[in-house]
Amino acid sequence: MNSFDVVVVGWGKGGKTIAGALARAGKTVAMIERSTQMYGGACINVACIPTKALIHSAEVRTQHDFDPAYFTASVQRRDTLTGAMRQKNYAMLADLDTVVVFDGEARFTAPKTLTVTSGDDALEVTGDTVLIDTGSLPTLPDIxxxxxxxxxxxxxxxxHAPLPANLVVVGGGYIGIEFASMFAQYGSRVTVLDRNARPLAKDDEDVAAEVAHSLVDAGVTFVSGAQVRSIAQDEASATVVYEQNGSEASVTADAVLLAIGRTPATAALDLPAAGIATTERGAVAxxxxxxxxxxxxxALGDVNGGPQFTYISLDDNRIVLDRLLGEGRRTTTDRVAVPATIFTTPPFSKVGLTEDQARAAGHDVKVAVKKVADIAAMPRPKIVGDARGIIKVVVDAASDHLLGAALVHVDSQEVINLVALAMRHGVTATELKDTIYTHPSSCEALNEVLAGLR
Known part of the structure; x- marks a missing residue:
């Protein structure tokens, strides 16, 4: 039996961060990872970092024609970047004296005991504390x-697939929209099959329309209200059959992307053997x-069913670390105004409530909304050559506090953090409006947009 103070299952953001902190605090730590290609977690290997690297390569092109050679070079750049980060992340833990890395599949055999299997080899690991951080996997539709x-x-x-001349994306959520935008800029003809009545159905219609317009401008076709019934393929192509308005139709492409969400990765853990409860959706409760x-x-990160963002996993680390080494005061209820970004071109960032949600919740609201091209005090998008987008801010009329914001523009992934910080600390819309910002920057749009609150 290999006994440790702490056993971490999975190399996600939360798990790897807390493993390093606990090791530096003198704890013995076992780090279990099923794949040597996943040191550092999904974010740096298959998700956030590699996809944003591919998006950047697509955006810096002067022409968006179909160019498989350029895509191949972009993938090689992606692989070089993720390979270096993976090596660095491995060393950050493996080089610590009190950390032991185990390569293999972990399975619970008791509440705090796991069997780690690698090929024909197996060993048992136990810990005073066990942290599950196995993340999530793409969900497959039952068709x-x-x-x-x-x-x-x-x-x-x-x-890592060959660049498709034609791509069908099944799913109009964040991942589907982001990939559609990216591949369109590599020259693929993209069709998005979305079961909802319109793209980004949970967002305000004016904001969603602006995002959709940028994708349509890049050559993306949206098919709304599409219920996918089957997929067939041969050596030459794949065909997706779907139903729309009671009629059956199909679309054929070189590749199909299934992007209907992600499922907590718990199947191999044998949680019942440890008496660990799960939710109805299969997450660790x-x-x-x-x-x-x-x-x-x-349980930290996607596997616990919370928001599926790397920075939430990092905050999970803070909560658990405070429980293990601190006063145990931090909880998930502390989280307020958590922002999110879809890295379309331009990026779509948001935080808090939409206008529809705020009104439905009974708020008396004021709204400021303006197209980026019409914001005189925001020259940066024009400087970098992309003045598309919209800024929308929802404010409580009585308190002047921000309830939410949606930003579609160059640099929105940065500006949204400022807005979220203001929401968390009670900074009013008037204060944001009258703040001094650098020039030319995207933040200074708030001077002009918030002056139009109605």
Missing amino acids: PGAQISGRVHDSITLQ VDEHLETSVPGVY
Whole structure:
């Protein structure tokens, strides 16, 4: 039996960060990872970093014609970047004296005991504290032909597939929209099959329309109200059959991306053997301190069913670390105004409530909204050559506090952090409006936009 103070299952953002902190605090740590290609977690290997590297390569092109050679070079750049980060992340833990890295598949055999299997070899590991950080995997729809092979891909496999001249994206959520935008800029003809009545159905219609317009401008076709029924493929192509308004139709392409969401990665863990409860959606059930139904066993990141963002996993680390080494005051209820960005071109960032949500919640609201091209005090998008987009801010009329914002423009992924910080600390819309910003920057748009609150 290999005994440790802490056992971490999975190399995600939360797990790797807390493993390093605990090791530097003198704790013995076992780090278990099923794949040597996933040191550092999904973010740096298959998700945030590699996809944004591919998006950047697509955006810096002067022409958006179909160019497989350029895509191949972009993938090579992506691989070089992720390879270096993976090596660095491995060393950040493996080089610590009190950390032992185990390569293999982990399975619970008791509440705090796991068997780690690698090929024909197996060993047992136990810890006073166990942290589950196995992340999530792309969800597959329950329809004929929806298996990842050949010309049918998920968001991971498509990154290393040949550049498709024609791509069908099944799903109009964040991942589907982001990939559609990216591949359109590489010259692919992209069709998005979305079961909702319009793209980005959960967002305000004026904001969603602006995002959709940027994709249509890049050559993306949206098919709304499409219920996918089956997928078939041969050596030459793949065909997706869908139903729309009671009629059956189909679309054929070189590749199909299944992008309908992600599922917590718990299948291999044998959680029942440890008595660890799960939710109806298969996530590890946790309390506000991220502790599971088994005392001393915690779950961090996507696997616990919370928001599927790397920075949430990092905040999970803060909560659990405070529980293990601090006063245990931090909880998930502390989270206010968590921002998000879809890296379309230009990026779409948001925080808090939409206008529709704010009104439905009973707020008396004021709204400021303006197209980026019409904002005189925001020259930066024009300087970099992309003045598309919209800025919308929703404010409580009585308190002047921000309820939410949606930003579609160059640099929105940065500006949204300023807005979220203002929301968390009660900075009023008037204060944001009258703040001094650098020039030329995208933040200074708030001077002009918030002056138009009505």
